[in-house]
Amino acid sequence: xxxxxxxxxxxxxxxxxxxxxxxxxxxxxxxxxxxxxxxxxxxxxxxxxxxxxxxxxxxxxxxxxxxxxxxxxxxxxxxxxxxxxxxxxxxxxxxxxxxxxxxxxxxxxxxxxxxxxxxxxxxxxxxxxxxxxxxxxxxxxxxxxxxxxxxxxxxxxxxxxxxxxxxxxxxxxxxxxxxxxxxxxxxxxxxxxxxxxxxxxxxxxxxxxxxxxxxxxxxxxxxxxxxxxxxxxxxxxxxxxxxxxxxxxxxx
Numbered sequence: 001x002x003x004x005x006x007x008x009x010x011x012x013x014x015x016x017x018x019x020x021x022x023x024x025x026x027x028x029x030x031x032x033x034x035x036x037x038x039x040x041x042x043x044x045x046x047x048x049x050x051x052x053x054x055x056x057x058x059x060x061x062x063x064x065x066x067x068x069x070x071x072x073x074x075x076x077x078x079x080x081x082x083x084x085x086x087x088x089x090x091x092x093x094x095x096x097x098x099x100x101x102x103x104x105x106x107x108x109x110x111x112x113x114x115x116x117x118x119x120x121x122x123x124x125x126x127x128x129x130x131x132x133x134x135x136x137x138x139x140x141x142x143x144x145x146x147x148x149x150x151x152x153x154x155x156x157x158x159x160x161x162x163x164x165x166x167x168x169x170x171x172x173x174x175x176x177x178x179x180x181x182x183x184x185x186x187x188x189x190x191x192x193x194x195x196x197x198x199x200x201x202x203x204x205x206x207x208x209x210x211x212x213x214x215x216x217x218x219x220x221x222x223x224x225x226x227x228x229x230x231x232x233x234x235x236x237x238x239x240x241x242x243x244x245x246x247x248x249x250x251x252x
Contacts, residue, residue: 029147033207034157035131036065037149039099040077040108040122040199044084059084062150062200063098063122064209067246068132073098074123076235077199078214079113080179082120098124101157112242118180118214119230119238120199133201135232135246137208140164140187148191148213148227150200162191162227170215170228180214187211187229194224202229209235 040063061081067074075098084094096108106124113120140146144164152158167185189202193216202211211229219225230238239246 029159029207032131033133033147033149033201033203034101034159036133037101037157037201038063038065038075039151039156040075040081041097041099041105042082042084042094043097044094057084060151060154060196061198062196062213064133064149064199064201064212065130066133066135066209068130071125071127072123073126073130073132074111074121075108076201076209076212077120077122078180078212078230079115079118079120080175080214081199082110082113082122083115083179096122098122100126100128100130103156104128112244114238114241115178115181116183117230117234117238117241118182119212119235121242121244133203133207133209135209135235137204137206137210137232139231139233140189140204140210142166145205146189146191146210147203147205147207148189148193148197148200149203150193150197150213152192152194152197154196158197160192162189164189165226167231168228172215182214182230184234185231186214186234187231189227189229191227192224193227197227211235 040061043058063075063077065073066076098108099105108122108124111121146162148160165188168188193213197213200213201209204210210232213229215228216224217226
């Protein structure tokens with residue numbers, strides 16, 4: 001159900017060096033792919049005396065719309081975006097929300113999650129027409145162009161460009177295994193991401209999802225020096241593990 005409707009335009013940030021082959025398509029990215037970009041918000045509360053609740057915290061991440069059935073939309077994001085300890089405690093609970101690209105907020109439902117893939121799915125109900133992104137891109141290869149969508153540091157609808165570097169194993173610091181426990185090689189790219197980008201789509205030049213951003217490496221000054229995404233082949237494995245029915249149905 002719709003919570004509020006801010007109807008405000010998001011902020012769009014483009015990489016300075018736009019490859020010549022893509023320069024004419026930046027309008028398509030803004031007009032099409034961004035309409036599948038959402039913020040996933042988790043609010044976790046403790047049940048207090050007499051049934052009252054106290055809000056413990058709120059966290060935000062990114063997500064991408066990947067499926068539409070009637071008036072329900074399904075959003076792919078990271079497990080560590082939706083996870084908090086309330087999922088394991090009977091005295092606490094989590095409420096989820098999806099905020100679309102223009103600021104409209106909907107209450108959402110957690111559908112599935114797995115820490116071993118650091119992926120999760122939430123769904124929300126809306127009669128609005130949103131873009132549904134395809135996962136037909138396949139695994140990216142070194143030097144391929146990549147396009148990152150998300151909300152780094154809370155900057156809505158941010159678009160950054162880069163290239164695939166390769167595939168590597170990543171160890172996350174200060175992260176519980178119940179949040180993220182990825183033990184396979186992930187896609188290493190150099191498009192800028194930051195806190196808040198987790199769960200956002202990584203696209204190829206045809207605007208197909210080729211990965212879901214989940215981690216970044218920072219230097220001593222806090223600058224991003226490496227970005228990492230769950231590759232699309234692992235997304236399909238996740239769907240199988242959680243019995244999620246997925247069929248390609250990209251829309252514009």
